[in-house]
Amino acid sequence: MKKIHFYKYHGTGNDFVLIDNRDKSFKSSDVQLVESICHRRFGVGADGLMLLEESDKALFFMRYYNSDGKESSMCGNGGRCIAAFAADLGIAPRGEYFRFFAVDGIHEAFVDEENEVKLKMTDVSGIKKEMDGWFLDTGSPHFVRMVDDPSVIDVVKEGRYWRNHERFAPAGTNVNFVGQPQDGKVVMRTYERGVEDETWSCGTGAVASAIATFVSNNKCGNHFLMKVPGGELKVHFESRRDGGFENIWLIGPAKYVFEGTWG
């Protein structure tokens, strides 16, 4: 097998392997290969893997895989990291807005000199109040539970229960545990579908948790600082009269960690 040159980035502790696959040399259908690269003990270790590929719709296409090796829905922190990766490789302009294509459509991005990334997320069509939480799709499905203190939640046990609940079958959902807002600051923790564990940050989850907090708390504005175990993410959006949300932005750091070869 040809050696694979990979890069490792993280976005507030949600970590990814990135590969420039514009030459299509990576076997993108090989679930076993992606899973073994993401393995925390026998591989590079990551929550997910992304291929940067050619696109006729925008500057590039972002193909996203969870660490279970399967291609999945949109990853917000992954989108921020691939934008920084593209700027670092000189594929995308730094300090200017550019567009890339992903599974949920076109995304606008802006990468500054320190790799702080602004990423426009897909519109949200609506949010559904469930007995014990809120369900919405921010590019990936999220079930948001409001709790008094996220720090005392057994995120793996409770997250796994809701992730596999029949209500969300067969696709399942990501699960977020969100504390009370204090001056626009919100503490949140996430159990991620396809990682099947708590992750230290979740971009689509931060958007889902901010919107659920906005809807469930009429004293909140539409700008949030989401405090996750791996750092802080900014989220702001506009609500629509039809109950949807648009002009949704996810902002935060994307860090290059190291690069290497696989195989």
Ligand SMILES: N[C@H](CCC[C@H](N)C(=O)O)C(=O)O
């Ligand atoms: N695990 C998610 C995709 C990645 C979401 C997360 N890493 C983010 O930053 O949005 C899913 O399969 O629905």
